[in-house]
Amino acid sequence: MTAAAPGSIPDPDSSLTDAELDTAYNVQRGVGDRLFGQLMARYRDESERAVAGLPGHAGLVHDERSGERLDVWGTDGGAPRPVFVFLHGGYWRALSRADSSFMARTLYDNGAATVVPDYTLAPHASLEEIVRQARAAVAWVHRHGRAHGLDPERIVVGGSSAGGHLTGMLMVDGWQRHFGLPEDVVKAAMPFSGLYDLRPMPRLYVNDWLHLDTERAAALSPLLLPATRHCPAVVTVAEHDGTGFLAQSRRFHARRPGAELRVVPGRNHYDVVLDLTDPASAVSTTLLELLHSV
Template identity: 70%
Template sequence: MGEWLGSGLSDEELDAAYNVRRKAGEELFARHMERYRAESERAVDGLPGRPGIVYDEASGERLDVWGTGEGLRPVFVYLHGGYWMALSRNVSSFMARGLWEQGVATVVPDYTLAPKASLEEIVRQVRACVAWVHRHGRDHGLDPERIVVGGSSAGGHLTGMVMAGGWQEAFGLPRDVVKGAMPISGLFDIRPITRVYVNDVVGLDLERAAALSPALLPVEHRCPAVFVVAEDDGEGFLEQSRWFQPRWGAGELIVAPGRDHFDVVFDLADPESRVGAALLGLVRR
């Protein structure tokens, strides 16, 4: 398959670049996961919305709608991380209250985790989620003409897969259905994953990984994008964003100071942070 990001590194070097849980250490990782849960619960406590809507009949997967209000609101669709094999919508709505206060609704879907679902199926599901928002959003106070998609880590990869072209027609969607995107610590060429521990679960080969890499897919419409990565992120994630952002050609790169792979997402809830302000800028274009 030729050269690709990290192809010249040893397996040990690739693991060091992409094993962000090991980089954080188990104690800090556990604190981050507890914060995901606690802040998500606080964010949606008493917040107007509707949780648990089935968005994809084929899989039965569900999404939560949070932060609706008068009229139709622009919507931020957040795709959670967890290397496609962990986490859920229940611990991924920590930004919902902060966005609601700024007039923005939040949609957080589940997707079937690996290895129960293939990565191709996971991608299909998140695209089906975007299609659901476009078709049914008005019934839930969501503006189908103002959809911004973002996600962290694996969710950043999935964000890239809805930024790419070549899938919208099959779902009956316009090419510009996604009006803005914010991949956070995203993976845009996932061929390195074939040689790290994650592949024991997702089971990719180089050919499938290439077909599932946003950077290698056709682009029919370059939506505005903000690429975010943490200053203390894994080296592989820093390289991925620094490499793909100029190739996308329709967005900026933010390296969030003092943040790591797991806590950078909390800036989404803070409109005073550079990341939070950039998200609101995407929504309000």
């Protein structure tokens, strides 16, 4: 698959009015402020519960340039474990690694480890810099993971919402050589409710902190970037997600070699990823299958 020029793949959102575009992508409004607040609190509560007493290493610097840190959870001194690198959401300006380790105990109990990096939030960092930091976190796992109980040859990446976008940017070609990494450093991926085509962003309220123009938005869109390597992936989205996120997930799935699409029934944009707290859920089962197949 070759790189796409900004205009070579049609942007279905270009025909929408500003009000229609806001409806498609303003998922916080879609769930309401009360439920949104409850779910954000649950992210933190479930994360604290998951890592309580869990072996690991917290607060390790993964990127010397920015000083950003990550946490490693679920290693116990035995053989290096396959690792899930999870990139949090928050429309690139909110949340942190402290809200994002809720899957760590499920994975630990099933033979895998979890890495949750921080990245500098917008507008304090450009989106290009945020992408670089996400890639630096994967580079850290590959170079230093073995010393912390991680298998650098079994890295699976994932993330929710903005973290789904960052996951997509880890699935594309070319960035690996800039970090001295093998092209297949990412063995599989599971993005949740991601944004893969950022061309609508300059017309949305999120541009108050992203400050994107059309050209930069296209250059930061994984749907428009080359991905020639077969990378097993499960593109996951909620049944009751925003219509923009549903449509983008379907389009991204269609353009990614080795990808399958999973629409999770009964879930919304924010609670779909919390199914990873339940080892019996379909999304947990799928993630564990990915981790143990690479």
